[in-house]
Every structure is written in structure tokens, then in C-alpha cells.
Amino acid sequence: GSERGADNYPRIPNYQEVESQPIGYIDEVEKTYGIFEAAYGVGNDQGLVMAESTCEGIFGARPRPKGKALFSIEELTKIALERTATAVEAVKLMGALAEKEGFYGAGFEGLAESLLVADPEEGWIFHVLPDNTGASAVWAAQRVPDGHVAVVANSFVIREMDLSDPENFLGSNNIETIALELNLWKRGTPFDFSRIYSKGEYNHKYYSG
DSSP: OGGGTGGGSOOOTTTOOSOOOOSOOOOOOSOOOOEEESSSEEEETTSOEEEEEEEOBSOOOOBTTTSSBOBOHHHHHHHHHHHOSSHHHHHHHHHHHHHHHOBOOOSSSOSEEEEEEEOSSOEEEEEEEEOTTSSSEEEEEEEOOTTOOOOOOSSOOOOEEOTTOTTTEEEOTTHHHHHHHTTSOOTTSOEEHHHHHBOSGGGSTTOOO
16 A cells, blocks of 8 residues: 555556456554565565575465465565564564465466575574465474574475474474375474475485585
8 A cells, every 4th residue: 555655656558457456464563664675575674684585395376366375475575574573573474374374386486485584683494385275384494503504595495303492493383294194204204394395306316405
């Protein structure tokens, strides 16, 4: 709406003859932060920043109304930057919204997404893909250890996760159940997120990660 500066973007003649319509809604909040956005959310006035990298995942989904999913990574990043001040808060909010309302990837570039999310104190890696119903999402996040750097080059990079350690690993409520139901993982073995939910690039003979 006009409060986000939409009136500053006049319609381009012969380009957008019909105004786009919302495909869904979420509840408003009392306070939001100022953000800088491009195609994706970039940063906010609290020092929270994000960088995006499209990835491949084993599930796909379609947006509403033809499909069941509400969120793409573009809107997840912008809402998180408007509503959170720290990296871990942003990760938890994006994960919760994707689980509740559904997530869809771009499709022509990849069915899943990854973000590097950082504030002045710490950084997190966030991976998300649709779930197997197309109505929710599977997501994982890992804290970047102090003194380390993280690189995400269009493929998942989170490997073995310890979900009993929420200070360093976070994930969706369905992250294990879907893997078990589809025989992608056996309980008692290491939970390797990328091996379970990526498209299989880790098995390619030329993979160098």
C-alpha cells in the first residue's frame, strides 16, 4: 500500500495493464523497522542483513490460488526484516511463516532457497523448500560458529544437524517426520539435511564441496 511507498512506482504503459491481486494475508503487527529491499530483502535499520542463493530441493510447490503456498523467498525476507532485529529472530519467523502458510520456489531457477542472515553479533544459514504436500515447508538453520565464515553457492550446505542443540541448529517441526515417512533417513543415523533434502548434487562425480 501507500505506506510502503507503492505510490512512488507508477504503472508502466503497455507493461502492466492489470493490477496484481493479493494471494493471501497475514496478521499485522504494531511496529515495523525500516528496510532496504531489492528483489529480495537486503537489510534493516537494526543492522540485520540478508543475502540470497537459489538452490534445488526434492519437493516443489505452486503459489496460490492454483497451488497451496503463500510465500516465496522474496516476501519472507522483506517481512522478516520489517519485523525482527536479530538473525535468529528472523530465521525463526521465516521458518514459522513458511510452515504455516506454505513455501514455493522460483521453479525456473530452483525449487528451494538459502539465505545468509546476519546481525552485528552472529550469523545463521537458513535453508527452505516446500514440503511434500505443497502446503507447508521444510526448513533448517545453522549458526555460523564464531571465527568462521559461510559460503552458499546455489546449493544446500547444512550437513549433519544436532536438533537437540537449539543454540546452533534449528528446524521445522516436520524435518524428521517427512524424512522418516519417505525412507530418506533412518532414526539413529546422522541427520544430514543436504543429503536428505537436496536434489542430489552431493552424489555427482564432479561435485567439489
